[in-house]
Amino acid sequence: xxxxxxxxxxxxxxxxxxxxxxxxxxxxxxxxxxxxxxxxxxxxxxxxxxxxxxxxxxxxxxxxxxxxxxxxxxxxxxxxxxxxxxxxxxxxxxxxxxxxxxxxxxxxxxxxxxxxxxxxxxxxxxxxxxxxxxxxxxxxxxxxxxxxxxxxxxxxxxxxxxxxxxxxxxxxxxxxxxxxxxxxxxxxxxxxxxxxxxxxxxxxxxxxxxxxxxxxxxxxxxxxxxxxxxxxxxxxxxxxxxxxxxxxxxxxxxxxxxxxxxxxxxxxxxxxxxxxxxxxxxxxxxxxxxxxxxxxxxxxxxxxxxxxxxxxxxxxxxxxxxxxxxxxxxxxxxxxxxxxxxxxxxxxxxxxxxxxxxxxxxxxxxxxxxxxxxxxxxxxxxxxxxxxxxxxxxxxxxxxxxxxxxxxxxxxxxxxxxxxxxxxxxxxxxxxxxxxxxxxxxxxxxxxxxxxxxxxxxxxxxxxxxxxxxxxxxxxxxxxxxxxxxxxxxxxxxxxxxxxxxxx
Ligand code: FAD
Ligand code: SF4
Numbered sequence: 001x002x003x004x005x006x007x008x009x010x011x012x013x014x015x016x017x018x019x020x021x022x023x024x025x026x027x028x029x030x031x032x033x034x035x036x037x038x039x040x041x042x043x044x045x046x047x048x049x050x051x052x053x054x055x056x057x058x059x060x061x062x063x064x065x066x067x068x069x070x071x072x073x074x075x076x077x078x079x080x081x082x083x084x085x086x087x088x089x090x091x092x093x094x095x096x097x098x099x100x101x102x103x104x105x106x107x108x109x110x111x112x113x114x115x116x117x118x119x120x121x122x123x124x125x126x127x128x129x130x131x132x133x134x135x136x137x138x139x140x141x142x143x144x145x146x147x148x149x150x151x152x153x154x155x156x157x158x159x160x161x162x163x164x165x166x167x168x169x170x171x172x173x174x175x176x177x178x179x180x181x182x183x184x185x186x187x188x189x190x191x192x193x194x195x196x197x198x199x200x201x202x203x204x205x206x207x208x209x210x211x212x213x214x215x216x217x218x219x220x221x222x223x224x225x226x227x228x229x230x231x232x233x234x235x236x237x238x239x240x241x242x243x244x245x246x247x248x249x250x251x252x253x254x255x256x257x258x259x260x261x262x263x264x265x266x267x268x269x270x271x272x273x274x275x276x277x278x279x280x281x282x283x284x285x286x287x288x289x290x291x292x293x294x295x296x297x298x299x300x301x302x303x304x305x306x307x308x309x310x311x312x313x314x315x316x317x318x319x320x321x322x323x324x325x326x327x328x329x330x331x332x333x334x335x336x337x338x339x340x341x342x343x344x345x346x347x348x349x350x351x352x353x354x355x356x357x358x359x360x361x362x363x364x365x366x367x368x369x370x371x372x373x374x375x376x377x378x379x380x381x382x383x384x385x386x387x388x389x390x391x392x393x394x395x396x397x398x399x400x401x402x403x404x405x406x407x408x409x410x411x412x413x414x415x416x417x418x419x420x421x422x423x424x425x426x427x428x429x430x431x432x433x434x435x436x437x438x439x440x441x442x443x444x445x446x447x448x449x450x451x452x453x454x455x456x457x458x459x460x461x462x463x464x465x466x467x468x469x470x471x472x473x474x475x476x477x478x479x480x481x482x483x484x485x486x487x488x489x490x491x492x493x494x495x496x497x498x499x500x501x502x503x504x
Contacts, residue, residue, distance in 0.1 A: 033057055130154065165378070182253050235269060281305055
C-alpha cells in the first residue's frame with residue numbers, strides 16, 4: 001500500500017459509521033486502535049470500566065475487519081503505554097500520508113495527541129447534537145448560561161416534543177409530576193434490566209483486566225454491560241418497554257438494594273457511541289406519541305440527553321483547560337478513605353459507594369446528593385472529587401464527568417453549571433430514600449452523638465460560606481434558617497463539624 005491514511009479510533013469512539021471512515025478508502029487506510037495502560041491508571045479506573053472499554057473496542061475491531069478495514073490493533077501489554085506513544089510508533093510503522101481522528105472527548109488526550117503529531121487532522125464529532133461551534137455561538141449571545149434555555153433551543157431545533165412550534169403539553173417541563181419518593185413499602189416489583197452475560201471476548205478481557213490491574217478498585221463479578229451496538233439497542237428497548245413510564249416519577253428516589261430503579265443504564269453505551277442520542281430521544285418520544293408512556297416521564301428523560309448531556313459537553317470545551325483547576329470555595333481537605341472502600345457507618349454513603357464498587361454505577365441523585373453532597377459539605381479539594389468520579393463509574397469520560405462533579409456537585413466553578421450549590425441536610429436523604437431507617441445517625445439532629453454528619457456539616461457549610469452565599473438571592477432562605485440558631489447552638493454545631501472533619 002502506498003502511504004496510507006492512518007485513522008485513530010479511541011475507546012469512546014466506537015460508532016460503526018464514524019465520520020472517520022467516511023473520510024477514507026478501506027483499500028488505502030489503516031485504523032489504529034490501542035488499549036493503553038495509562039488510560040486505566042492516570043486515575044485508578046474501576047475494573048468494570050476498563051473491561052467495558054476494552055471489550056467494546058475488541059468487538060468494534062472485529063466489526064471493522066469484517067467490513068473490510070485493516071486494523072492495527074494494540075492489545076493491553078506494555079505497562080508504560082500511552083495513546084501519544086502508540087500514535088508515534090504507528091506513524092513510524094506505517095509512514096502515513098494523513099493522520100486523522102474524530103475530536104476526542106478529553107482535553108488531556110487531544111493535547112497529548114497534537115503534541116505527538118502536530119499534523120493530526122481533527123474531524124468534528126457528529127455523535128453530538130450540538131456542535132462545539134454552535135455551543136460557542138449560543139454562549140456568546142448570552143450574559144449568563146443556563147441549561148433550561150439551551151434545552152428549549154435544542155427542542156425547537158430538533159423538533160422534539162413540539163406541536164406547531166409550541167412545547168407539547170403546553171409546558172417545557174413537568175417537574176411537579178416528577179421526582180417523588182417511594183412510600184414506606186418502597187418500590188413495587190421492579191423488572192430487572194436486561195443483563196448481557198459475558199461472551200468469549202468479554203470473558204477473556206475480564207481475565208486480562210484482573211491480571212493487569214489487580215490493585216484498581218471495583219468488582220468484575222457482575223459484569224453485564226452492553227458491549228456492542230446490537231446489545232445497546234436491546235438495552236434501549238428494554239428500558240423503553242419496562243422503566244420509561246415510571247422514570248420521571250422516581251427519578252430522584254433511592255432505595256437500599258435497588259441500584260437501577262427506573263433508570264436507563266444507557267450512559268456508558270451512549271458515551272462509548274454504541275448508541276446515538278438522537279435515536280434514544282426519538283424512540284422515547286415515539287413511546288409518548290403511541291400512548292405507552294406519560295409525557296412527564298418522557299420529557300424528563302429527554303431533557304437529560306438533549307439538555308444536560310449536550311450542555312455539559314459545551315461547558316467543558318468552552319472552559320477547558322482552566323475549568324479543571326477551578327475551586328471557588330477554596331476547598332482543600334483530602335477525600336475520605338472510605339470513598340474507595342465503602343467502610344463507613346453512614347448508611348447512605350455506604351449504600352452508594354458499595355454499589356459503585358460492585359457495579360461501577362450509581363444513579364444521578366446518589367452521585368449528586370449523597371457522595372457529591374458529602375464531599376461538598378466536608379470541603380474536599382475538588383480535583384480529588386473529580387478524580388474519584390472519573391475513576392469509579394463505567395460511564396466516566398471527562399467531558400461529561402468533570403462539569404458534573406466539579407461544577408454541578410462541588411460548585412467549584414462558582415455557578416457556571418448550577419445557579420446555586422446543591423446543598424441539603426440529612427433530611428433530604430431521609431425524604432428520598434430508606435437509608436436513614438437503618439442508620440445509627442438521626443437526620444434531624446445536628447449536635448450530639450447521634451447527629452447526622454450531613455446535617456451538622458450542612459449548617460456549618462452555611463455558616464462558613466455565609467459571605468459568599470449571601471450574594472446569591474436563591475440562597476437567602478437557607479441562610480435565613482441558618483441565622484436563626486442561638487449563638488450557643490451555632491458554636492456547638494461548628495465544634496461538632498470540626499471534630500467530624502478531623503476524624504475523617
Ligand atoms: P438515566 O437517569 O437513565 O438518564 C438518562 C441519560 O441522560 C443518561 O444515560 C445520560 O446519558 C444522560 N444524563 C442524565 N443526567 C446527566 C447529566 N447530569 N449530565 C450528562 N448527561 C446526563 N454521566 C456520565 O455519563 N458520565 C459521568 O462520568 C458522569 N459523572 C457524573 C458525576 C456526578 C458528580 C454527577 C452528579 C453526575 C454524573 N453523570 C455522569 C450524570 C448522571 O449521573 C449519569 O449520566 C447517570 O446517572 C447515568 O445513569 P443512567 O444511564 O441510568 O441515566
Ligand atoms: Fe445518611 Fe444521615 Fe441518613 Fe445516616 S442519618 S443515612 S448519615 S442522611
